[in-house]
Amino acid sequence: MLELENVNSFYGNIQALYDVSLHIDHGEIITLIGANGAGKSTTLMTVCGVVQARSGSVTYQDIDITRELPNRIVSQGICQVPEGRLIFPELTVQENLDMGAFMRKDKDGIKRDMEYCFDLFPILAERRRQPGGNLSGGEQQMLAIGRALMARPKLLLLDEPSMGLAPLVVKQIFEIIEKVNRESGTTIFLVEQNANLALKIGHRGYVMENGRIVLSDSCDKLLADEQVKKAYLGL
Incomplete structure (x- = not known):
């Protein structure tokens, strides 16, 4: 590969x-x-x-x-989760995840992948409307991984x-x-x-x-x- x-x-x-x-x-x-x-x-x-x-x-x-x-x-x-996470602290959790899918046009697929991320990381589902900067370090790492998965990487x-x-x-x-x-x-x-x-x-x-x-x-x-x-x- x-x-x-x-x-x-x-x-x-x-x-x-x-x-x-x-x-x-x-x-x-x-x-x-x-x-x-x-x-x-x-x-x-x-x-x-x-x-x-x-x-x-x-x-x-x-x-x-x-x-x-x-x-x-x-x-x-190919998608990278960078060292230090580098989420967008002013954007909400859901907006951060949306940013991961910014190159995609398949709305139904994006919606399914968003739910998959929330299934993987239930705490993100609970905090979807909170700014990313308010999350703990572990939650921000989950958000960074979820954001990358929203790009549907191979x-x-x-x-x-x-x-x-x-x-x-x-x-x-x-x-x-x-x-x-x-x-x-x-x-x-x-x-x-x-x-x-x-x-x-x-x-x-x-x-x-x-x-x-x-x-x-x-x-x-x-x-x-x-x-x-x-x-x-x-x-």
């Missing part, structure tokens, strides 16, 4: 990604773990076109999107969904990520510092250090890997 091949990305003259290669198949949950500043978020932003690869290629469903604009990439079925990119959240809320969020993947078949690319949780719900994983992929395997094998346990699982 998605393939990055020898991708090099920069911020000005500072290189952030070095020959990054990875692939994601339809229906998978793929995890990308690594320390803060390893290049995980840059990888997602390169997929989305927010940061353009200076060399290498990004291929989505056999189409080269390396030089595509972000809005064109979204229209092809590939959902999640950037640090556990950041700053209480353990009970994190558990709930990860259960919903699994549910979305299982019920809708949505492919998920999960970037996460909580390596233990990410590897427990993922199918395959990649480990990134200093802008490079240094290890890849099934999540089960990565969980058992001594190097991973020592560096990322605190074992």
Whole structure:
């Protein structure tokens, strides 16, 4: 579904990604773990076109999107939940969800997906008329995921969904990520510092250090890997 091949990305003259290669198949949950500043978020932003690869290629469903604009990439079925959530605090919960569907014209489908989001996140249904800025951090994360789902993505990119959240809320969020993947078949690319949780719900994983992929395997094998346990699982 998605393939990055020898991708090099920069911020000005500072290189952030070095020959990054990875692939994601339809229906998978793929995890990308690594320390803060390893290049995980840059990888997602390169997929989305927010940061353009200076060399290498990004291929989505056999189409080269390396030089595509972000809005064109979204229209092809890729949607990102950014680090820090970035909801619209002045808009209501329902208006935030509506913004996720701004490129769609199918009113009946939008209505169905809105109800699906409220089924996934009942607290959002209760607070649909409240400003997004009044929600707790966990509720805002739910809203950010719901907003992305309103775009009806084929590939959902999640950037640090556990950041700053209480353990009970994190558990709930990860259960919903699994549910979305299982019920809708949505492919998920999960970037996460909580390596233990990410590897427990993922199918395959990649480990990134200093802008490079240094290890890849099934999540089960990565969980058992001594190097991973020592560096990322605190074992």
